[in-house]
Amino acid sequence: LTGQAAYHSNVPSLPAGLGASPPQDQYVVALDADQRIWDGGRTAGEKAVEEASRDLDVAAVDVDAYDWRQQVEAVYFGVLAKNAEIDLLKTLVEDLEAQLSVLDARVDAGVALAGDQASLAAEAEGQRQRIVEAEGERRAALAQLSTLSGQVIPDDAVLATPDPQPPADLVAAATAAATGEGVDRPEIEQAKATRQLLQEQMHLVGLATKPTVSAFAQGGIGRPADQDFFETDPTPYVVLGLRVRWKPLDWGVSEREQEIRDLQLGINGSRLDTFFTSLSASLRRLAERIESSRAVLASDDRIVELRRQSSEQAAAQLRAGVITPSAYLLERNAEHRARLTREQHHLSLIRDSVDFVTTLGASS
Template identity: 30%
Template structure:
C-alpha cells in the first residue's frame, strides 16, 4: 500500500476533525463573547446618553413643574389667622349729657381673634404671564443643554474618523512590511548569487526599522484615540473593538439648516415675549373677594363691652399705578433685547452660510482627488515591479528600489487618507447643518 496515500488520508481526516472541533467550539461559545461592531451613529448616541450634563434635563423639568404648581396656588383661597390684644390711653367719648340716658364709652382694653380669607377673582393676566415665563425659561435652558450635547457630535466624529484613518494606515503598513520582507529575502538570495552585497541588505533593514517605528507611533496614537472615545461614550473601546466605516450619504444633502442653536434663539424670543406679557399684566388692576370672621371685644358694635362674634365680607380692587412710571423704559429694554437676539441669529446663519460652501468644496476636492488615486497606485506598482527586475539584473541599486517601494507606500496611504477625509468631510457637513 502506498504510504504517501495513507499519510495524505490521515492529514485529511485530521483536518476534518479540527474543523469539526472548531465548529463545536464556536457553537459552544457564549453570545457575549462575540465582539460588537461600533457604528458612528451608535457612538454619537452613547456619547449623548453618557454626557454628565444630560442629568440637568430632568432637573429643569422638575423645577419647572414645581414653579408652575406654586404659581397656581395664587388662585386658591388665601387664609390668615390674626390675634390682637391692645390697650389705649383714651377712648372715644360723646360729649353730650342727656338726663336719664347713659351713653357708654368703650373699654380701653381690646381683644380680637379673626380669620381672614381672600379669593383672587381677576389679576389682569399676571399669573398666566408668570407661568408663561416659567415655561419659556425652562425651554431656553433645555435648548442650551441640547446645543451643548449636540456639540459632542463633532468631537465624536473627529475621534471616530481619526481611528478609522489610523487603522487604514496600519493596514497599509502591513503591506509595506510584507513588501520589505519579501525584498529582504530576495536580496539575501542576490548576495548568495553575488549580485548584491551586505550593504544593500542593511539598507532594507533600515527601512524595516523605520517602518517598525512608524507602526509604534501609529499604534500609540490609535490607542490614545480609543481611550478618548471610551471616555466620550462611556464604554471601553479596546483594540479588539471593530469600528464600522460609515457608508457615504447621498449627495447633495438636504438644504436648510436645523441646528439646535436656532432653537435657542427662538426660545430667547419666547422668553422676552413672556416678559413683555408680564410687564403689561402688572399694570392691570387686581380684583379679589374677601371675608373676615372672628371673635373679640368690642365686636363690630364699638360701645359693647363684652365679647361678641364678628363677620365682614366684600370685594376689593387694587391698582398699583406706580408701575406706569417705568413701563415705557422697560418695554423699550425688551424691544432692544429682541433686536439683539435677531442680530445674533442672523450672525450665526451668516457664519454658517460662509462655512458650508467651503465644506462642500472640500468634499468635491477629495472626490476628484480619489478618482486618480487608483491609477497612481497601479502605475507606482508597475514602476516598483520593474525596479525589482532591474535590481535582480544588477542595473539598479537597492536604494533606488527602496525609493520606489516608499513611493508606492505613500500612494496607498494617500488613497486611504483621501477616502477617510472624504467621508469625514461629508459627515462634518452633515453636522454643520444638522442634516
C-alpha cells in the same frame, strides 16, 4: 401659619365699672389663606414665561449637544485616519520582509552583500516602530472617543466608515442656506425659543397695571381675639374678606421694559440672519473642498497605479540583483506615500461630506 406674643406697657384703661381693660400680655396664633380671584391674566402670563424659559433651556442644551457631536466626529475621523495608516504600514512591512527573505538567501549564497541586507532590515524595523507609534496614537484617540461618547470602546474596536449623502447640488444648497432654506439646526429652535420668551415677557409687563382681586381668610385664637380688645380670655375668631390691589401708574417702568424687550427681539432676529450667512459661507467652503477632493482622488488612483508598477519592477530587479536595496526602498516608499495620500484624500472627502450634512442640519 402665623403667631405672635407681645407685652404692652400701656393699654387703654376704662373707668371703674365699665369693664376690664385690654390685657397687657397679648397672644395670637392664626392660619392665613389667600386666593387670587382675578389678576388680569398675570398668573397665566407668568406660567407662559416659565414655559418659554424652560423651552429656551432645552434648546440651549440641544445646541451644546450639537457642538459635542462635532467634537466626536473630529476624534472619530482621527481614529479612521490612524487605522488607514496602520494598515498601509503593515502592508509595507510585509513587502519588506518578503524582499528581506530573498536577500537573506542571496547573502547566504554569496551573491549579495550583507550591508544591503542590513539596510533593508533597518528599514523594516523603522516601519515597525512607526506602527507601534501609530497604534499608540490610535489608542489615545479611542480613549478620547470613549470619554466624549460615555461608552467603553475597546482597542480592537472596528469603526465603520460613514457613508454621508450630501445634496446633489452642493453650491445650490449652500446658497439656499443663507435664507434658512433646508437648514435644520438647533440654533434655529434656540432663536425661536428666545423670541417666544421675549414676547411672553412683553405681554407680562403689559399686565403690571392691571388690578388684582383676591379673597382672604384668617382663623385662629387670640388674647384678645382679633378686634375684641377687651376680651381677656383666649378666644377663637374668623376673618373673611376681599382684597383689591391696583397700581394704575408705574411712571413709565412698563413702557421702558417693553422697549428693552422689543430691542432684544430685533437683536435676536439679527443674530439668526448672521448665523444663516455664516452657515452659508461655511457650506460654500465645504462644497469647494468636496469638489476638489473628488478631482484629486481620480488623480490619486492613477498615481497609485503608476507607483505600484514602478515598485513591482524595482522588487523584481532587487530579486535579480540588478538594483540595490536603497533603490528598491526609494520606489516602495514612494508607492506607500502615494497610497497613504490617497487614503488621506478619501477620508478628507468623507469628512467634508459629513461636515456638510452636519452643518446643514442633523436630519439632512
